[in-house]
């Protein structure tokens with residue numbers, strides 16, 4: 001039920017956005033639930049509603065860390081785990 | 095996501111590297127905690143799908159137990175609302191619903207009358223399954239028929255209800271049965287139920303977090319001292335979450351971390367949060383087989399009560415004093431939902447109750463724990479069958 005599916009925004013018309021889930025078919029979804037949706041954005045759609053934008057650079061960052069982790073397990077493990085913390089926020093208890 | 099990225103996130107070498115670290119950390123975590131096994135709970139049906147579909151449970155060392163928690167909003171929808179939708183559909187009111195709730199049994203018994211909207215439709219009821227509320231709005235506007243929308247779901251789905259309401263998109267002939275439920279309150283409730291043998295780590299729901307933000311789970315660390323990781327849905331995401339939880343436990347430093355930062359932000363989707371707050375009040379609400387949980391549901395605020403189907407059709411919701419146990423006899427769905435029992439602990443699992451003929455609600459939605467285990471043989475199901483027939 002809580003599944004979110006990535007889609008490419010093709011056009012925005014008021015509260016409704018036209019998106020492509022990767023099959024070339026354009027479908028209408030509700031875009032009013034996310035501020036500032038633009039054509040070209042990759043968004044997460046749930047139950048026909050845009051709930052978030054995908055931040056590609058964050059994925060790239062994770063993949064880079066994972067690759068390094070694989071190459072040098074011991075040295076990088078702590079660094080990788082540290083990188084998981086959301087950077088601009090305090091962490092708790094330690 | 096590119097094919098290359100996907101291959102890496104699902105790939106063998108990386109998984110093995112993370113598993114090696116998990117195996118190394120697990121005994122240290124047990125030593126630090128002083129109790130085994132370490133119980134780590136997921137709170138999202140899609141995480142349970144990843145865990146079961148990719149066999150992650152079987153990859154865990156003996157010190158680590160992955161437990162499914164309340165992650166399926168369909169499973170916890172009280173029978174009363176299903177019964178109400180069935181009744182309306184048979185009285186000629188069109189009922190729109192998400193596919194997940196179509197087969198959901200109400201309080202009827204198998205062979206004892208109409209149990210689900212699917213059966214209501216077969217009996218001539220007016221039921222239409224839609225992918226999104228937009229479809230219902232369009233059809234209701236076009237066809238002019240008196241209609242209700244059975245709106246179930248957690249915070250992920252609540253914006254789909256709230257946005258059309260506050261944007262004035264609903265035609266006057268379409269009202270809503272609002273059964274949205276909230277995850278932080280049921281998480282607190284679940285922790286209390288596990289006091290004896292506490293939950294040691296939380297894999298927080300990824301898509302609920304897109305709406306509420308990673309910050310919504312601070313209380314898990316601050317009030318309960320439980321390591322918490324907001325995780326994505328690839329096998330590597332879940333394994334990283336387990337590794338991080340074990341690391342925190344072994345150091346005695348519970349923290350909240352956001353592994354799913356490619357989608358989830360600290361603050362969440364503020365536009366959606368505002369719409370939900372504008373549309374609904376937070377109220378005490380019933381959970382199927384569990385009862386009322388404080389401040390765990392959404393109800394239309396007075397100015398939007400006009401969109402409330404129950405008000406429109408003069409139907410009174412049972413209050414806490416009138417609540418009665420609403421699972422079919424023998425079904426252990428409430429315990430399964432709260433992580434107190436596994437589907438295989440239910441004597442009806444895969445005997446009376448199967449995905450084709452669901453007896454209880456956890457066997458219906460693709461994210462119900464019983465349905466996930468039924469399809470992918472979760473958590474040692476194969477072993478249990480082997481034991482059952484004397485092979486082990």
Ligand code: SF4
Nearest residue numbers: 425426440447454464
């Ligand atoms: S197997 Fe069926 S009857 Fe048993 S707990 Fe799960 S849903 Fe209920």
